[in-house]
Amino acid sequence: MSTLAVIGAQWGDEGKGKITDYLALKADLVVRFQGGDNAGHTIVFGKEKYALHLVPSGIFRPDTKNLLAAGMVINPLSLLEEIDMLKEKGFDCENLVICARAHVILPYHQALDTFYESLKKDKVGTTAKGIGPAYMDKAARRGIRIGEFCDPARFAAHLSVVLPHINFLLESAGMETFDKTDLVERFKPVQDRLRPYVGDGAAVVNDAIDKDLKVLFEGAQGTMLCLDHGTYPYVTSSSPTAAAIPINVGIPPKAVHKVLGITKAYATRVGGGVFPSEISGDTADSIRQNGNEFGTTTGRPRRIGWLDTVALRHAVRINGFDYLAIMLLDVLSGVDELKLCTAYELDGERIDHVPASIDDLKRCRPVLNRMPGFTGDISSAKTFEDLPQNARNYLEEIARLVGVGIALFSVGPGRDQTVLLDTFF
């Protein structure tokens, strides 16, 4: 088995960055395949903490190649900022490739993101990074791709076609419009710096697969934020699922060999939208503090809930997880009573699936199983047996309810606070 997908099973922020960084030790290539700088992957090693938004988590390993694939939307300014931050810390980024087919996010996408949100009564709570408008332009066939963007003449030609439409929208919204010459001049130095990284992403990955090299696909966001299978319309504008990898990268579906689903030991959600197992009060506050549940990208406090195994089973069905990784188990230490959402109650009837209609999902109440909590510092656990009995019971109950074996669990942010139960990849 040479390729593995690391996929968020919840609403994002599950700890995919930490696991990808951990697995990147063995990977020849790490691929981000969707989304953009709405993602925030936190990686801690040594005394340093790194927040990555675009660059794949394999960038810290000099022998690992890192690709931003065709399905991404890339803000060139954010990318350069990230490259500069990494270079300053001693990582030269020579191992980075940007697929020429990926789309660019330009300042007008961010302006439109804010404008579209302002029109909504029930806010999605986007990250305001311009993700939705950039994917809108891509679907409307007026997007600009990195390959063309990095060629100043082609960039100018594309802007001539695109800007009249964008400025028409902005003008009718009473917002500032954009000037072609200004954009062309402003982005010239950016293009010069990004050009050396641009390549054919699909060729890079297909070559690696043909050579039987180890490839990791790093999902951003999570399955419940999927444009098709998440809690629509409170979702992101791409599909963070394993099924999205082939199309977003340019490889055959059968080239995705195994899928690792990542979930926290509890649930979080940032932004608007229904969250059936959400809780508030002291337990939620202490989980938020202990888990540092504040957005990596926006700093917003995350909403907290009990682990929702209905949503997890939904993610299993869509992604076909071969294994589960349970993150942030240590954060639950000291919670008196743990609860697992095992079903929903909809209009007095018990259901065991996520309803397609958001109106139905809004009326769902969680059916909760209670389990005794555990105490003590588990942050140095090295084996399953090092955990208190109640923590072991909790993990076993999750695996039973979800129907997927746990391949690893995490007891802290550090690389060495990862306990492997199964060998894979």
Ligand code: IMP
């Ligand atoms: P957008 O992706 O910025 O359009 O935001 C759409 C929804 O997805 C909002 O509710 C965001 O809070 C959420 N979202 C986007 N990216 C992430 C992420 O990396 N982690 C968690 N939530 C995210």
